[in-house]
Structures are given as structure tokens and as C-alpha cells.
Amino acid sequence: MWQWQTRSGLPYLTCDLLADWQHGFFTRQSSPREPQDLTPILAANASTHRLKQIHGKIVLNPSEIAHATEVEVETGNALGDGVLTDRAAQAVWVASADCNPISIANRHTGNVAAVHAGWRGTSLGIVKVAVERLLAQGGSLADIIVAIGPAIDGKVYxxxxxxxxxxxxxxxxxxxxxxxxxxxxxxxxxxxxxxxxxxxxxxxxxxxxxxxxLDVRRVNQLQLEGLGVDPAQISIAPHCTFQEPEHFFSYRREKLKKIQWSGIVSI
Incomplete structure (x- = not known):
């Protein structure tokens, strides 16, 4: 289900479930590049959208981001942990080290969401918020597909x-x-x-x-199944950020605030 790709000299993972969408779970090799630097690797003409992550359950679309009143002072980035597209050619991004980077797509509308789900955001049900917002744009649970990217494995967390x-x-x-x-x-x-x-x-x-x-990835999977998403529509990356230092940053391992980015582009 998961494949290594390389573009512009940078390795990243893709999930077969999301083959219709340009997407990537990037590695530590992409550091210190930011989403605006990585978007052209996925889609040359896509706009770039991200948030200042706060370990909550706020999911915003680009219009809401543009008009947000709660922002990080230094950067002006809106606060939240999920980005939802509302039109084509929008690239949405989240950063992670050991937390779950989750890419979600709606086959009916072509829209997507990128979600950052650490244990706090998972306890608040952020992945369910993102799915509900995607479905509000159209389609049904049968149209939802989810890829949960590299994160810390429950066996070592x-x-x-x-x-x-x-x-x-x-x-x-x-x-x-x-x-x-x-x-x-x-x-x-x-x-x-x-x-x-x-x-x-x-x-x-x-x-x-x-x-x-604690296996946070498994909790997110169970939340999705509890909503009614078929297990066949969910894939979890077979990679652990803590145990693979050659590929991923891990805060639990290194105690450093270094991250890798994950993004997906709407169609």
C-alpha cells in the first residue's frame, strides 16, 4: 500500500489508496524546507495552505484561514490542526515528528484534508471533525479514504x-x-x-x-471505523518515526523541535 518516491532529490512516501491525488509524507531529508517549497514537488500550480498547530481539533479551510482572528503573532499563521480544501488545486499541509499526519480524501468532491493528530488532538476527535467537514461538501462515508502516515509506534510510545x-x-x-x-x-x-x-x-x-x-494510530483508525468508514478505506504507514532515525525526526527520541511535512492536493 505504501511506496517510496523521489522528486527534486527528496524522498517521500505515498499511499496507493490516494493514487488519484498528488500527495506525499516527506522525511527529515526535506528539512528545513517549508510547505511553499514542497508544494511544487507535488503540483506546480497549486496554492499552499498550513496552520500554526496547537494540538487541538480546529479544522479550517483556506477562506477561514485568510479571515482567522486567532493567529500566531510571529508568522500570522492561523491556529489549528487540520486544513480542509474547498476547491481544486489547493495543497494542504501538516507538520509532525511523532504525532499522526493524516491525509483524507473525498472521492465524490475531490476535496481533501490534512490533519495533525497527536494524543491530545486524537482524544478530542480531530479526525472525525475533518471527515464530517469533508462530507458536508458532498458525498458519503463510502467516498472517504484515509492514509495515516509515519508516526511513533504504539509498541514504543x-x-x-x-x-x-x-x-x-x-x-x-x-x-x-x-x-x-x-x-x-x-x-x-x-x-x-x-x-x-x-x-x-x-x-x-x-x-x-x-x-x-499507546498506539495513537490505532485509536484514529477505531474512531474512523466508529463513524462508519470501512477498514478497507484506511491505510496505516508501516513506518515508526521513533525507530527509523535515518528517515524521520522524533521528538520522543531526540527532544528537539524538528519536523517533517505531509501534504495533499485537491482535484
Whole structure:
């Protein structure tokens, strides 16, 4: 499902599900280039759109970005973690290190969204917000396809049990996925035990007391399935930012604020 490409001397990943759209999950080799430098690699005549990411669930289109009142003082970039297109030839971008870069496309309209989903944004359901906004432009869940790019693997992502519960609560609120719990009891130890017992659980045990391993990519997948997106319409990149230093920056590994960009162009 995932292929390495090279253009202008820069390697990046593409997902077969998104073959109709120009897109790329770039690597550390693209640093320090910004989205305006990378857009021409994907589409020469596309406009470029990005945000100042804040680990929330705000998803904006280019018109909303242009008129945003909440902006980063230094750059003037609007605040948010998802960018949604509303016409053709718009390139939307998000930055990530260990967080999930998610590209979403609507086969009915040709519009797309780029989403930055760390554990905080995932707990707030940002991927669901992006899908709902795409569907408001037309089409149905059968038209939605999703590629979740390189991020930290759950096997190596240690978090507190409280964080694990907070994130997993987003898949335990009456959603339709057969793999998701329908509720949490409010007893942390019991809830952790129930989550760990789930088939293909997003939580894994950790040898340190008060800690678990959290697969944020799996949580986003379960959120999408809970909305009604078919699993065949979702693909997760088989790459871990933490374990592949030759390809990716990782804040958890390096403790440095260095990022790689992911973008997709509407048709």
C-alpha cells in the first residue's frame, strides 16, 4: 500500500489508496524546507495552505484561514490542526515528528484534508471533525479514504495510564466499531484491564507502574471505523518515526523541535 518516491532529490512516501491525488509524507531529508517549497514537488500550480498547530481539533479551510482572528503573532499563521480544501488545486499541509499526519480524501468532491493528530488532538476527535467537514461538501462515508502516515509506534510510545484512558475514551462513547468498548466504568484499573483485553487493542502493557504503551494510530483508525468508514478505506504507514532515525525526526527520541511535512492536493 505504501511506496517510496523521489522528486527534486527528496524522498517521500505515498499511499496507493490516494493514487488519484498528488500527495506525499516527506522525511527529515526535506528539512528545513517549508510547505511553499514542497508544494511544487507535488503540483506546480497549486496554492499552499498550513496552520500554526496547537494540538487541538480546529479544522479550517483556506477562506477561514485568510479571515482567522486567532493567529500566531510571529508568522500570522492561523491556529489549528487540520486544513480542509474547498476547491481544486489547493495543497494542504501538516507538520509532525511523532504525532499522526493524516491525509483524507473525498472521492465524490475531490476535496481533501490534512490533519495533525497527536494524543491530545486524537482524544478530542480531530479526525472525525475533518471527515464530517469533508462530507458536508458532498458525498458519503463510502467516498472517504484515509492514509495515516509515519508516526511513533504504539509498541514504543509510553504514556501515563491517565493519558491512555483519556485518549481511549474517544472510542468508548457509543460508536459502532465492534472492536471499541461502549463505555468506561470510571475505575481506572478496571478500565485499563478492559482496554488491554480488547482484540487488537490500542493499549499495550508497560513494565513500569502507572504507565502503558499507546498506539495513537490505532485509536484514529477505531474512531474512523466508529463513524462508519470501512477498514478497507484506511491505510496505516508501516513506518515508526521513533525507530527509523535515518528517515524521520522524533521528538520522543531526540527532544528537539524538528519536523517533517505531509501534504495533499485537491482535484
Amino acid at each position: 509510553q504514556v501515563t495510564t491517565q493519558t491512555g484512558l483519556e485518549v481511549c475514551a474517544s472510542i468508548c462513547q457509543g460508536q459502532g466499531s465492534a472492536n471499541a468498548l461502549t463505555s468506561l466504568s470510571g475505575a481506572p484499573d478496571a478500565d485499563i484491564a478492559s482496554l488491554l483485553a480488547m482484540p487488537n487493542s490500542p493499549l499495550l502493557p508497560d513494565e513500569q507502574a502507572g504507565r502503558v504503551r
